[in-house]
Structure formats: C-alpha cells, structure tokens
Amino acid sequence: xxxxxxxxxxxxxxxxxxxxxxxxxxxxxxxxxxxxxxxxxxxxxxxxxxxxxxxxxxxxxxxxxxxxxxxxxxxxxxxxxxxxxxxxxxxxxxxxxxxxxxxxxxxxxxxxxxxxxxxxxxxxxxxxxxxxxxxxxxxxxxxxxxxxxxxxxxxxxxxxxxxxxxxxxxxxxxxxxxxxxxxxxxxxxxxxxxxxxxxxxxxxxxxxxxxxxxxxxxxxxxxxxxxxxxxxxx
Ligand SMILES: C[S@@+](CC[C@H](N)C(=O)[O-])C[C@H]1O[C@@H](n2cnc3c(N)ncnc32)[C@H](O)[C@@H]1O
Numbered sequence: 743x744x745x746x747x748x749x750x751x752x753x754x755x756x757x758x759x760x761x762x763x764x765x766x767x768x769x770x771x772x773x774x775x776x777x778x779x780x781x782x783x784x785x786x787x788x789x790x791x792x793x794x795x796x797x798x799x800x801x802x803x804x805x806x807x808x809x810x811x812x813x814x815x816x817x818x819x820x821x822x823x824x825x826x827x828x829x830x831x832x833x834x835x836x837x838x839x840x841x842x843x844x845x846x847x848x849x850x851x852x853x854x855x856x857x858x859x860x861x862x863x864x865x866x867x868x869x870x871x872x873x874x875x876x877x878x879x880x881x882x883x884x885x886x887x888x889x890x891x892x893x894x895x896x897x898x899x900x901x902x903x904x905x906x907x908x909x910x911x912x913x914x915x916x917x918x919x920x921x922x923x924x925x926x927x928x929x930x931x932x933x934x935x936x937x938x939x940x941x942x943x944x945x946x947x948x949x950x951x952x953x954x955x956x957x958x959x960x961x962x963x964x965x966x967x968x969x970x971x972x973x974x975x976x
Pocket of ligand 1 (some may be wrong): 769800848850866
C-alpha cells in the first residue's frame with residue numbers, strides 16, 4: 743500500500759504470535775465489555791440475514807468478529823487478514839465450519855485489496871498503524887476496497903479530545919482491568935504494553951479522516967471511554 747515501514751511492527755507481531763492461545767481469555771479481562779463491542783459491529787451491518795455478502799476482517803486475530811458475523815450472516819463469505827500466523831490458526835479453528843473462509847497472512851502496510859467488499863470490519867487492530875498519515879492512507883485503501891453503498895465498521899482503541907478526559911478514560915480503563923487482573927499486572931504489564939505498542943488517534947480525528955477520504959456518512963454506534971465502534975457508509 744505504500745505507507746512507511748514502522749519500527750514497532752515486529753514487536754506487535756511477536757506479541758500476538760506468542761499470545762494467540764490465551765488471547766480469547768485475556769481479551770475479556772482487558773477490554774471493557776468486549777463481547778458487547780463485538781456485537782455492536784455485527785448489529786451495525788445493514789444487510790438482510792440471508793444476504794450473500796463479501797466481508798473482510800482486518801486484524802481478525804482469533805476470528806471472534808468473523809465468527810459473530812457468520813452466526814448472523816450464514817451466507818457471508820469472509821476473508822480473515824492478520825499479520826500473526828498463530829492468530830490465524832486460532833481463527834481457522836473458530837471458523838472450521840465455514841470452509842469458504844479465506845485466510846490472508848498479510849500486513850496492513852503491504853496489503854493491496856484483492857477485490858471490493860460489501861463490508862470491511864476491524865476490531866482493536868487499526869490503532870497499530872503507527873502515524874496519522876499511515877491511518878489516513880489505510881482509510882483511503884479501505885474506502886477504495888468497498889463496493890458502492892458498502893460499509894466500514896471499526897471497533898477500536900481511541901483517544902479523548904483533550905488531556906483531562908484522556909486521563910479520565912485511562913483511569914476508567916485501569917479501574918475495569920483491576921476488576922479482573924491484579925494491580926501488579928495492570929501497572930507492570932498491560933499499561934506499559936499499551937504505551938509501547940498502541941498508537942490510537944482521537945475518535946474525532948478518526949471520524950474526520952473517514953469523511954476526508956470520501957465516506958458520505960459517519961457515525962459512532964458504541965462507546966465506553968477509550969473504546970469505540972464507529973462506522974462509515976460509502
Ligand atoms: C488486539 S488483536 C484484535 C483481534 C481481533 N480483531 C479481536 O477483536 O479479537 C489485534 C490484531 O491485529 C493484528 N495486527 C496488528 N498489526 C497488524 C498489521 N500491521 N497487519 C495485520 N494485522 C495486524 C495482530 O496480529 C492481532 O491479531
């Protein structure tokens with residue numbers, strides 16, 4: 743796709759290669775209301791349940807979003823893309839009853855859309871794009887990879903619009919993690935990992951970028967402090 747190479751990418755890839763087997767258990771302890779967030783992606787898709795649709799899941803991980811889509815849209819043909827082969831292996835298991843699923847071991851930075859999709863979905867993945875410029879360039883690629891009247895739905899880690907609220911968002915996130923994890927793990931593992939690997943942009947900047955690349959209608963469908971599901975209609 744032609745965006746710049748990133749120094750952090752190998753760290754992110756290695757992290758998910760190593761975490762693949764425990765990811766599904768971890769994620770519900772780390773991400774507030776993760777299942778609700780995934781559900782918000784599925785419920786935002788504007789198709790009939792019987793629709794024969796092409797969907798790509800960018801940064802599919804262990805395939806949770808794809809699985810949830812397939813449960814509601816049995817005729818959907820899903821492409822699962824991820825940089826970490828071990829995550830794709832877990833996705834293959836989760837979607838083993840959907841042999842038509844395509845698995846792409848690809849990097850957002852090099853990926854050229856192979857066709858146009860009815861929907862592009864993503865969850866907790868695009869904040870790994872390093873810079874604002876990288877995000878804008880990839881949003882352009884996504885726009886071009888969607889059919890007319892198709893949709894992009896992204897659930898992701900976002901920043902607040904100012905420092906005071908960013909602090910509140912972080913405090914709230916830590917509060918959530920402490921319900922499930924030890925204080926030591928929150929402070930010594932998960933918060934440092936967030937600062938090392940994650941590059942979220944403010945929600946409002948994401949929405950502006952989506953309008954800038956050409957989407958005609960943009961909205962937020964679910965939010966919990968620094969996590970949001972937002973959509974863009976072509
Ligand atoms: C936090 S996980 C989310 C997985 C899944 N979407 C979910 O919500 O459960 C982020 C995923 O994005 C993938 N990822 C990160 N950077 C990527 C890149 N540059 N290209 C492709 N996948 C990437 C990781 O390997 C990982 O599987």
